[in-house]
Amino acid sequence: MPEEQHGPGGTPATAGPPTDIGTAPPAGGSAAPAAPAAPAVEVEGLWKRFGEQIAVAGIDLSLPAGRFVGLVGPNGAGKTTTLSMVTGLLRPDQGRVRVAGHDVWGDPVAVKARIGVLPEGLRLFERLSGRELLSYTGRLRGLPGAEVDQRATQLLDVLDLAGAQHKLVVDYSTGMRKKIGLAAALLHNPEVLFLDEPFEGVDPVSAQTVRTVLERYTESGATVVFSSHVMELVESLCDWVAVMAGGRIRAQGTLAEVRGDAPSLQSAFLELVGARGRGTGETLDWLGGAR
Ligand SMILES: Nc1ncnc2c1ncn2[C@@H]1O[C@H](COP(=O)(O)OP(=O)(O)OP(=O)(O)O)[C@@H](O)[C@H]1O
DSSP states (O other), X not given: OOOOOBOGGGOBOOOSOOHHHHTOOOTTXXXXXXXXXXXSEEEEEEEEEETTEEEEEEEEEEEOTTOXXXXXXXXXXXXXXXXXXXXXXXXXXXXXXXXXXEETTTSXXXXXXXXXXXXXXXXXXXXXXXXXXXXXXXXXXXXXXXXXXXXXXXXXXXXXXXXXXXXXXXXXXXHHHHHHHHHHHHTTOOSEEEEESTTTTOOHHHHHHHHHHHHHHHHXXXXXXXXXXXXXXXXXXXXXXXXXXXXXXXXXXXXXXXXXXXXXXXXXXXXXXXOTTOOOOGGGTTXXXXX
């Protein structure tokens, strides 16, 4: 059984979001819709083991549509494994996942048509140029050629890749690879976008552009779910947060709920994952000593 989930400072569970919050209208939307929107992602009793290692231990998640959702947790918490199962890249041992109202494993074609994914350790077609990669992805997505060309031109331009569009992907830098992967994930205008560490290796100017693009995208009612270790980034971008540690969800809810009375998301996070006071480095007393 999963252990009881508490917010920081012992406040009762932010786990299992209250339905009134879970069905709130998209951030940035003005007129409230009459019918409550279905969650973008619903996860029930999801498990994954790798041999003896339990990577994901029976988690439940309900991520509202139209939000910027951050999935945070320490190294090895189970974020990538969770995102892989939610996006249909890894089969769970047990549990159910629905994305945009469709069962990920029961109706994979419907789900894949509605999502965009920027996975960890992104594998790209290295011998294509950036533009060729987008053309190929657009065609695979069933978009008309002229539409693909137009969207590719705009994405390359906005993401500052126009100058490198004819360069082979194998010659792209880490940040450029993230950006072309993001462009490919956005090309078909998905309902839900999953991004595993999207800002890793991306320079501050491009990061700002990516933020602006993603903020505009969520304002249209679409959902972004991204994993990150960078709390300041999550705090400034996300309006909904799920905290994972040891394969379990420690808290989920609005940023304010998860932060609770803590001065920052970072402090709340350290408390939630039980890392307060750890890692002062005192055991490394030889480091910096006499040589
Ligand atoms: N293919 C695999 N085979 C064996 N163990 C795995 C595999 N994938 C993940 N794990 C283990 O499952 C646990 C969760 O890993 P996961 O990659 O999901 O964590 P994470 O939260 O994404 O970590 P990080 O922030 O470091 O990327 C870890 O203990 C990891 O060693």
